[in-house]
Amino acid sequence: MSPARTIASLSTGLVVVAGLGYLASQTVLSAPSYVVSDRQYVQAPVPAAQAHGEVQPGKPVGPQRVDPQWVADTAARAGIPATAVRSYANAQLAEPRGCDVGWTTLAGIGWVESQHGTIGGRTLGDDGHSSTPILGPALDGHRYAAIPATPETTAWHGDPHWDHAVGPLQFIPSTWETWGADGDGDGAADPNDLDDAAYAAVLYLCADGHDLTTGSGWADAVFSYNHAQSYVDSVYTAAKAYADRTAG
Secondary structure, three states, X not given: OOHHHOOOOOOHHHOOOOOHHHHHHOOOOOOOOOOOOOOOOOOOOOOOOOOOOOOOOOOOOOOOOOOHHHHHHHHHHHOOOHHHXXXXXXXXXXXXOOOOOOHHHHHHHHHHHHOOOOXXXXXXXXXXXXXXXXXXXXXXXXXXXXXXXXXXXXXXXXXXXXXXXXXXXXXXHHHHHHHOOOOOOOOOOOOOEHHHHHHHHHHHHHOOOXXXXXXXXXXXXXXXXXXXXXXXXXXXXXXXXXXXXXXX
């Protein structure tokens, strides 16, 4: 990791595929000044019967029983749709042993990627799906890497020629093939379902063994999601805002 990528003062606790929300946010964006004096990680409440065990990628974890009142209160304080808070918190509760992501990290990514599935005037339904599908631009080698579509990936986005990032967390189909997961136990792993996408994002962020309780580990994990320092900065800014609004 280059010195420019080091965010030594960042705490995992702080919070918490190039998405449409990220592209839309890139006007004049300067890197924030990271000054962290206190741990600001916001923990979703763990149900008494919740087992914190390892889960294999792609295996259904079933709906977690995060407290509905906590979801409603947190959503109001954070300014995030309640469905999204539920998805992020449930994904955190199912994180692999030894990895500490935090729902607010997922919320930061969710805002940057698609404004929690609401970009372009969409609404996010209780089932985790946006009112209309969210597709990124064609990955045709012009502005972005060239990734030809396959019959299997075309089923996700409808383009028989080029792949597109799909869903509220903007998974590229080839990445989804590896990390796609059934986060709500409905029998399907669907990148258009925020419940599934949030859990897949947890598995992806945890995959390389980064220590998300350190600034550099957190930054490296988010950088792996999208290889741009400005992306890490944007996720940090959004996730810190959610942590600040809901901590305490």
